[in-house]
Amino acid sequence: MVDRERIVAIYRVRCAKTQIEARADALAAEQSVEMPLHAVRSAWVRDEIVGRVDSIDATDDGWRVSLSLSPRTVGSDPGQLLNMLFGNSSLQPDVELIDARLPDSLVATLPGPAFGIDGLRELVGASGRALTCTALKPQGLPPSELAELAHVFARAGIDLIKDDHGIADQEYSRFDERVALIQDAVQRANRETGGRSAYAPSLSGGPTRLADQLRSAHRAGVRCVLACPMLLGVGAFAELVRGHGGLAILAHPAMAGASRIAPALLLGRLFRLFGADATIFPNFGGRFSYSRETCREIAQAAREPLGGHRPALPVPAGGMSVERVDEMLGEFGSDVMLLIGGNLLEAGDAMPQRAREFVARVRAAGDAAPRAGRTAP
Numbered sequence: 001m002v003d004r005e006r007i008v009a010i011y012r013v014r015c016a017k018t019q020i021e022a023r024a025d026a027l028a029a030e031q032s033v034e035m036p037l038h039a040v041r042s043a044w045v046r047d048e049i050v051g052r053v054d055s056i057d058a059t060d061d062g063w064r065v066s067l068s069l070s071p072r073t074v075g076s077d078p079g080q081l082l083n084m085l086f087g088n089s090s091l092q093p094d095v096e097l098i099d100a101r102l103p104d105s106l107v108a109t110l111p112g113p114a115f116g117i118d119g120l121r122e123l124v125g126a127s128g129r130a131l132t133c134t135a136l137k138p139q140g141l142p143p144s145e146l147a148e149l150a151h152v153f154a155r156a157g158i159d160l161i162k163d164d165h166g167i168a169d170q171e172y173s174r175f176d177e178r179v180a181l182i183q184d185a186v187q188r189a190n191r192e193t194g195g196r197s198a199y200a201p202s203l204s205g206g207p208t209r210l211a212d213q214l215r216s217a218h219r220a221g222v223r224c225v226l227a228c229p230m231l232l233g234v235g236a237f238a239e240l241v242r243g244h245g246g247l248a249i250l251a252h253p254a255m256a257g258a259s260r261i262a263p264a265l266l267l268g269r270l271f272r273l274f275g276a277d278a279t280i281f282p283n284f285g286g287r288f289s290y291s292r293e294t295c296r297e298i299a300q301a302a303r304e305p306l307g308g309h310r311p312a313l314p315v316p317a318g319g320m321s322v323e324r325v326d327e328m329l330g331e332f333g334s335d336v337m338l339l340i341g342g343n344l345l346e347a348g349d350a351m352p353q354r355a356r357e358f359v360a361r362v363r364a365a366g367d368a369a370p371r372a373g374r375t376a377p
Contacts, residue, residue: 014062076109079235107307116310125196135341143178147185154189154197156355163202230255242275251276268301278313286319
């Protein structure tokens with residue numbers, strides 16, 4: 001029987017049948033006490049802290065190994081949760097973390113989204129329809145040109161205009177100057193159109209720089225930020241970014257594919273638990289190789305009931321085009337934000353018209369796109 005008060009971590013292990021029992025036992029030790037079990041002299045540690053092998057099942061591509069781990073080893077630290085789920089074992093090339101089920105008591109200690117789907121809808125005034133998003137590109141442009149581009153996007157009615165994740169605090173685009181200019185351009189467009197477009201600057205750096213950037217974003221009147229949890233560190237993401245009140249968080253997946261953690265678990269459930277209000281992922285049929293099924297699983301993990309936490313908004317992206325709007329809405333429903341970047345910019349002088357077409361297609365769909373099943377607290 002599964003102990004609901006313990007973490008259940010599920011791995012795919014590729015090895016010979018003669019090795020799997022020893023590999024599973026070694027995995028349980030590696031992900032808990034990281035030492036030979038015969039050397040553990042404390043009865044309490046053996047009974048409470050040492051990982052347990054719950055099951056081993058053969059699959060078409062290896063073995064499915066389910067371990068039980070103590071939530072006491074995590075506390076309430078997102079980084080330590082990742083460490084206990086897959087820290088040392090991520091160094092073993094034949095092991096993948098494919099799922100994890102957390103006890104309710106641990107789920108409740110993690111911050112979760114501050115805004116969630118409904119909060120993001122309210123932020124940009126998007127009731128009953130999918131949201132639209134685009135990216136300011138390419139990095140290397142001066143802040144004044146990025147601001148001009150943002151003004152055009154906001155005039156077109158795009159809900160969320162984010163920095164490309166490669167834009168940081170470079171010499172050619174200092175954070176404070178860039179954020180002030182772009183936020184002013186978006187607000188000016190909103191006054192001109194009556195819209196409610198929002199700008200999300202990209203955060204970067206260590207804790208000191210992050211804190212400075214968050215204060216600067218607040219001074220500029222920004223209400224949303226872009227952050228890469230795997231680059232910043234999930235602890236800093238949850239504690240500094242999520243903990244800085246009043247800012248919705250759009251999580252970017254950079255470096256998330258290097259960890260051999262199932263995308264639905266990492267991009268959908270864990271990023272959400274760590275504080276993401278919306279999570280970007282590579283959509284099927286774009287520049288990346290995620291399958292349709294994987295994308296469905298990410299969207300489901302972002303929106304399904306999860307303790308008392310708000311649902312997060314899935315954001316399919318990566319080489320998407322205006323022509324695929326109806327297809328994506330048919331796949332993900334209206335509880336989604338569609339991110340189209342390069343396809344707008346490659347229109348050249350016709351970019352403003354392409355941006356307006358993007359917005360018009362999404363808004364025309366409106367309530368016609370089905371709502372995904374979700375439960376808000």
